[in-house]
Amino acid sequence: MAISASLADSSGTSTPADPSSPIALSAVSKSFVNGPERVRALDEVTLSVGPGEFLALMGPSGCGKSTLLSIIGGLVDADEGSVQVLGRDMGALSRAERTRVRLMDVGMVFQHDNLLEDLTCLENVSLPLHLRPQEAHASPDGDALAALERVGIADLADRFPRQMSGGQRQRAGIARAVAGGRRVLLADEPTGALDSRNTVEVFALLRDLAGSGVAVVVVSHDNEIRSWADRVVDMLDGRVSAGQ
Numbered sequence: 001m002a003i004s005a006s007l008a009d010s011s012g013t014s015t016p017a018d019p020s021s022p023i024a025l026s027a028v029s030k031s032f033v034n035g036p037e038r039v040r041a042l043d044e045v046t047l048s049v050g051p052g053e054f055l056a057l058m059g060p061s062g063c064g065k066s067t068l069l070s071i072i073g074g075l076v077d078a079d080e081g082s083v084q085v086l087g088r089d090m091g092a093l094s095r096a097e098r099t100r101v102r103l104m105d106v107g108m109v110f111q112h113d114n115l116l117e118d119l120t121c122l123e124n125v126s127l128p129l130h131l132r133p134q135e136a137h138a139s140p141d142g143d144a145l146a147a148l149e150r151v152g153i154a155d156l157a158d159r160f161p162r163q164m165s166g167g168q169r170q171r172a173g174i175a176r177a178v179a180g181g182r183r184v185l186l187a188d189e190p191t192g193a194l195d196s197r198n199t200v201e202v203f204a205l206l207r208d209l210a211g212s213g214v215a216v217v218v219v220s221h222d223n224e225i226r227s228w229a230d231r232v233v234d235m236l237d238g239r240v241s242a243g244q
Contacts (some may be wrong), residue, residue, distance in 0.1 A: 021084075022184055022215040023049035023072055028081035030067055030238075041067045043238040044081065051183070054210035055217045056225045059235035065219040066188050068235070072217065073108050073186050074098030086183060103132055106184040107177025111192040113169040115161040115176075122148065122157040125176045132180070140180070147179035148172070151205055167198030171205065178209060185209060187218045196224075203228040 030042040042064045049055050057065045070076040071083055074090050075098075083090040086105050090098065102108065115124045122144055129140030148154040151171040161169055170190060177185055187206065191199040199222060207228045210216045218225060226232055234241050 021048040021050050022086055023047070023217065024082075024084040025068075025072070026082040026084075028068070028071060028078045028083060030064075030071065030076065030079050041238050042071070042078070045238070045240055047233065047240060049215050049217055051215055052210055052213045053215055054207055054228065054230045055215075056229035056232045057217065057219045057235060058221070058223075058225070058232055059241075061221075063235040064238040065235055067238075069186050069188050069217065069219050072184075073106055074101060075108075103128060104180075105182050106186065107179075107182040109170075109173050109177045109185065109187040109190045111189040113161070113173035115169055115172060117161050119160070120157065121153070121159050121161070121164065121172050124161070124172060125179050128176060129180050143180050144175070147175040150178070150209075151175045165198075166194055167201060170194060170198070170202055174202070174205060174209075178214060183214060185214050185216045187216070189219055189221065191220065191222055191224075199224055 025045055025047045027044045027046055028042055029040065029044055031038050031040045045064075045068060057068065059065055067076060071078050071090075072085060074085070074093065078091060085101065088101060090101075093101065116127070119127065122141065125147055126140045126144035129143055132140070145154060145157060148157055151174055153168055153171050153175070156164060156168060156172070161172070164172065174185070174190070185206070190206075191202050194202065203225055206216050206218060210230070218229070
């Protein structure tokens, strides 16, 4: 599988991001105002993620991991630098255009699955597909079922979230994120609320998704991910400090 390595060392030097990669960040910085202080959450981060690569972002709380993921997904604007996702300049897109990117090509998973309790598992997964333009998606329910099969819970299609275990719910969240052929998956602490067995199962699932060509980026505190990721990038104080 193709892996594009581009990261900064502890001295802050960096190699250029590969613009042909599904994800290519160049000198990305972001600051937030916290009371009287301005906190620099990201400091000139340069990073590429190749097709079919499973990249783990690790580091202490507050180091910028989740901010970086949100910028890639178009939920937060970078103050400086370039953010290219599947050839699109995210900084040049409107909010509506970024929403369409997530609807069509970029799936996001969070620590809490965010499933809608009044919808079945299948309905939760198919809902974003029904929101796509009709010409872009002819069979949302069929593709949703295929996504559930892909994550191993097609037999739970008619269950409501309250009838599912934590691990099953997170699999449903992952199915929703990749249904319909999305090519990028961003996951923020997807195993944070799971026990060790379910954690391994979710990491194995993400590994399989990367093997099918999806670019997978996971924020995690769990060292178990080092056994599954193609590459681990450690962050500290908003900078990429090491990688392997």
